[in-house]
Amino acid sequence: MTGQATAEVRVSERVGAFQHVTLAAPGVVETFRPGNFVSVALGSPGPGDAHLLRRSYWVHRVRASSTHGATVDLVVRPDGVGGQWLAGLPVGSPVDLVGPLGRPFAQPKEAVPCLLVGEGYAASALFPLAERLVERGCPVTFLLAGDTASEVIDGLDVRRSARAVTVVTADGSMGAQGSVAQALPGALQRSEASVVYAAGPTSTLHAVAGISEQHGAWSQVALEVPQPCGTGLCHGCIVPAVGEDAIAHRVRACAEGPVFRGDRIQWGLL
Amino acid sequence: MIALHVAAGCGGTGRELAPYADLTALAGFVTRTLTLDPRRGGRLRIAESRGGLVRAHQLQNPGVDRFLTAELPWLAQQGVATWASVAGSSPADIAAVVRRLATAPGLSGIELNLAVDDAASQRLHDGSTPRGAAEAVRAVLDILPDNLALHVKLGADVRRLPAVARAVAEVGCDALVIGGALPAALDNGTPAELSGPAVLPVALRAVRTVRAELPEFPLVGVGGVATAADVRAFGAAGAGAVQVGSALLHDPSALARITSELEEQS
Numbered sequence: 001m002t003g004q005a006t007a008e009v010r011v012s013e014r015v016g017a018f019q020h021v022t023l024a025a026p027g028v029v030e031t032f033r034p035g036n037f038v039s040v041a042l043g044s045p046g047p048g049d050a051h052l053l054r055r056s057y058w059v060h061r062v063r064a065s066s067t068h069g070a071t072v073d074l075v076v077r078p079d080g081v082g083g084q085w086l087a088g089l090p091v092g093s094p095v096d097l098v099g100p101l102g103r104p105f106a107q108p109k110e111a112v113p114c115l116l117v118g119e120g121y122a123a124s125a126l127f128p129l130a131e132r133l134v135e136r137g138c139p140v141t142f143l144l145a146g147d148t149a150s151e152v153i154d155g156l157d158v159r160r161s162a163r164a165v166t167v168v169t170a171d172g173s174m175g176a177q178g179s180v181a182q183a184l185p186g187a188l189q190r191s192e193a194s195v196v197y198a199a200g201p202t203s204t205l206h207a208v209a210g211i212s213e214q215h216g217a218w219s220q221v222a223l224e225v226p227q228p229c230g231t232g233l234c235h236g237c238i239v240p241a242v243g244e245d246a247i248a249h250r251v252r253a254c255a256e257g258p259v260f261r262g263d264r265i266q267w268g269l270l
Numbered sequence: 271m272i273a274l275h276v277a278a279g280c281g282g283t284g285r286e287l288a289p290y291a292d293l294t295a296l297a298g299f300v301t302r303t304l305t306l307d308p309r310r311g312g313r314l315r316i317a318e319s320r321g322g323l324v325r326a327h328q329l330q331n332p333g334v335d336r337f338l339t340a341e342l343p344w345l346a347q348q349g350v351a352t353w354a355s356v357a358g359s360s361p362a363d364i365a366a367v368v369r370r371l372a373t374a375p376g377l378s379g380i381e382l383n384l385a386v387d388d389a390a391s392q393r394l395h396d397g398s399t400p401r402g403a404a405e406a407v408r409a410v411l412d413i414l415p416d417n418l419a420l421h422v423k424l425g426a427d428v429r430r431l432p433a434v435a436r437a438v439a440e441v442g443c444d445a446l447v448i449g450g451a452l453p454a455a456l457d458n459g460t461p462a463e464l465s466g467p468a469v470l471p472v473a474l475r476a477v478r479t480v481r482a483e484l485p486e487f488p489l490v491g492v493g494g495v496a497t498a499a500d501v502r503a504f505g506a507a508g509a510g511a512v513q514v515g516s517a518l519l520h521d522p523s524a525l526a527r528i529t530s531e532l533e534e535q536s
Contacts, residue, residue, distance in 0.1 A: 002289045004523050041520055052323050052466050052520045053316065098522060228316040228323070229519035232286030235279065235302060235330060236316040250310055250330060255286055 002231075003027050006045045007097040009089050010068040016150035018121050019076045019087035020060070022068065028099045029072045032062045034107075034129035035222055035259040038072060038099030039230030042085050045096040054098070055082035056230040056254065058199065058222070060124035060153075072099070075124040075153060101230055102258045105129050105220055108195055111137035113163075115193035115217070117208055119145040119180055119200030123153045125222045126199055134161045141191035142166065143183055145200070149174035164191070181207040188215045198222065198262070202270060209262025219262030225253045225270075240266040271532055272505045273297030274525060277450070277492050277515030278355040278381065278423070279327060283341045284348070290522040293350045295529075297511055301337065303355040303383045306367050308333035317456055322468035323516050325451070326460045329357060329392060334370045346376020353421065355381045359393050361409035372415050379418050379444070382410055384434075385425030387453040388461060398430055400437035407441045421490060423447035426469070426476040432483040439487050447513065448480050449473025449493035465516045470494030474507045481508030496524065498531035 011022035028038065037058055042051040061073040078087035089095065107129075108114070114133050116126040123144055130140050142165040146152040152167055152174050159165055167175025168183045176183065180200065184207070188196070198208040199222040212219035228236035232255030239253045242264045251257070275298035281287045284299055293299060311330025316323060332340070337354070345352045354371050358364035368380055384397025384406060397403040407422055414420055420443040424434055435446055451463035452472060473493025480489060491509030495501060496517040504512045517524040 004290060004521075050320075051318055052321075052516060053318050054520065096521070226316075229522075231290075231519075231522045232282040233280055233522065234316060234325075234516075234519045235282070235327065236325065238311060238315070238330060240310075249332070250308075252282075255282065 001031055002099065002101060004096070004098045007095045009091050009093045009095060010071060012087070012089060012091060016152070017077070018151070018153070019078050021074045021076055021086060021089070022071050023074065023095055023097060024068045024070065025072050025097050025099070026070050028097055029062045029070050030064060032059060032072070032100040032128070033104035034132050035102065035104035035125060036100035037102050037125070037230070037258060038074070038097055039101055039227070040082070040086060041096035042082055045094055051081060053228045054230045055086070056101070056227045058122055058125035059100070060127055062128060075121045077121045098231060102254055103256065105197055105222070105259050107132065107136065108138060112195060113139045113141070113191050113193045115141050115143060115187055115191045115196045117143045117180055117184065117196060117198040117200070118153065119204045120147075120151050121153065122199040122201070122222065122224055126197060127155065127158060129197060130158060130161060139163045141187065141193060143168070143180065143187045145169065145180045145183070145204070146174075147171065180204045181211065184208060184211045185215065188212070188217060193217055195220070205262065206267045209265065209267070213263055220259055221262045221265070223253055223258050223260055223265070227254045230254050240269040242266065272501055272509070273511040274501070274529065275353070275490065275511060275513040276300055276518065276525070277513035278303055278383065280515040280518050284345045284350055284352070287518065287522065288348070291525040293348060296351060296525070298353045298378065299345065299350045300353045300355050300381050300513065301341070302331055303329050303357050304331050304334045304337050304367060305329060305357055306334055306363055308336065312460060319464065319468065322464045322466035323519065324454050324456055324462045324464055326456055326462035334367050338370065338374050342374055342376060351378040352376060353379045353381045355383050355423070357383045357386060357394050360395050361405045364395060364406055365409040365413055368410050369413050372413060372418065377418060379421060380410060380414065381421045381423055381447060382406060383423050385423045385447075385450050387463065391461070398427070398434065400433045403434045404437045404441045407438050407443060411442060419444040421445045421447050423450065425450055426452060426472050426493065428476055428479045431476055431479050435480045435483055439484050445488035445490050445511070446480060447490040447492055448477045448509070449491050451493070465494070467494045467496055470500060474503055477504060477507040477509050495528070498528050498535060501528060501532060
């Protein structure tokens with residue numbers, strides 16, 4: 001059940017280009033499923049009038065109980081008004097948090113090989129998914145990307161549970177030099193994946209959807225478009241997508257998404 | 271206590287608001303504005319300004335028929351007092367939307383949206399003149415069944431409001447909705463509407479202006495409400511009910527918070 005709570009910053013540390021922020025968020029994270037996101041209001045909780053739009057963040061990790069209670073980890077790019085604010089909050093600060101929000105990743109019924117493609121901070125959305133897929137016996141392969149090494153989210157836990165991890169960077173500072181679009185065909189062949197999950201910039205997701213389809217794999221993409229409220233109320237994050245009824249609709253990224261089947265999105269109109 | 275409504279375009283389809291608000295306790299849930307055919311809207315839509323939101327929604331909506339099949343049944347099942355906000359390109363077009371809604375079970379009323387900036391460019395009937403407004407209201411009244419109430423939303427242009435409000439009141443409706451978003455533009459020049467706390471004083475002036483023109487007529491105030499004090503300010507200006515809108519986008523629990531503030535302080 002989605003809820004709103006005053007969360008509290010418990011840990012905040014810079015890892016590479018991003019700030020990793022751990023929030024104690026009782027009541028908000030217990031029903032989290034991979035692909036869900038959380039929405040944050042800027043400023044002190046209460047009727048604010050400085051920044052009236054909320055900001056949405058992918059969830060890197062959820063812990064139902066730790067030394068800090070129920071926590072949620074966010075990977076924040078410390079730029080823009082929202083990112084700078086959240087990344088700069090000292091430990092102990094209260095944060096108006098709503099979540100979990102959005103439709104999660106659909107997981108395969110059988111233990112099929114899965115390829116998880118993540119670029120930049122958005123790759124964080126794939127880590128809880130990987131954990132769940134491994135639990136279900138799905139062989140998981142990662143393709144992680146970034147402009148430069150500091151923008152690649154890596155993790156020992158992933159390296160342990162994944163069958164293989166491929167890294168590409170635009171400047172070649174980590175892994176092979178190149179883009180997701182260049183590395184994906186090879187990764188699809190090696191992983192023999194029948195399902196591709198992706199999170200990253202829209203242009204990358206578009207490429208993933210197209211290349212996956214060419215290789216006969218299903219793709220699910222975690223779409224990131226600006227979400228004014230994140231809760232489905234404002235109809236401001238409209239995505240042109242073909243529905244189950246085979247009719248094109250204008251749907252909300254936050255409510256009907258953010259996870260969509262790659263072949264359902266009308267990329268040219270986005 | 272002053273009755274609270276959810277303003278048009280700020281409550282999603284109702285479902286998304288349910289985790290944060292008791293919708294059945296609301297005096298009214300107003301839908302986003304519906305037209306006969308679906309409207310796609312533009313790409314860039316919402317930006318922040320200091321104290322406000324700038325929205326270029328261009329009346330994006332799925333069309334009245336899809337609302338009837340995909341959204342109204344849930345609202346009706348929950349027992350939400352649902353008001354359909356409607357607009358159209360002509361009085362006949364508006365009437366066609368209302369005719370579709372008229373037989374739908376579970377609707378409380380119609381909110382005729384005449385508070386549209388630059389109607390012509392949005393292919394909408396111009397309800398900003400006394401004559402244009404009266405024509406639209408008459409077209410709706412001609413076909414409105416007895417069980418549905420009619421609210422008419424007129425906006426906040428205080429130079430036009432007295433004459434337009436009088437014209438609409440003379441044709442007849444259950445209440446006027448006064449205030450709301452103001453004409454604005456996004457940074458790239460796209461026509462848009464400003465809402466949020468920034469517009470509250472403008473809306474209060476608009477309500478007072480109409481109250482002076484129509485001392486007895488039921489008025490619903492809307493624009494920038496975020497606290498119980500804002501609600502009382504609208505009451506003092508002459509509104510019998512208040513709509514809460516963009517505050518919900520910042521704080522989806524705003525209705526519950528305002529309600530408890532009102533109860534504590536009453």
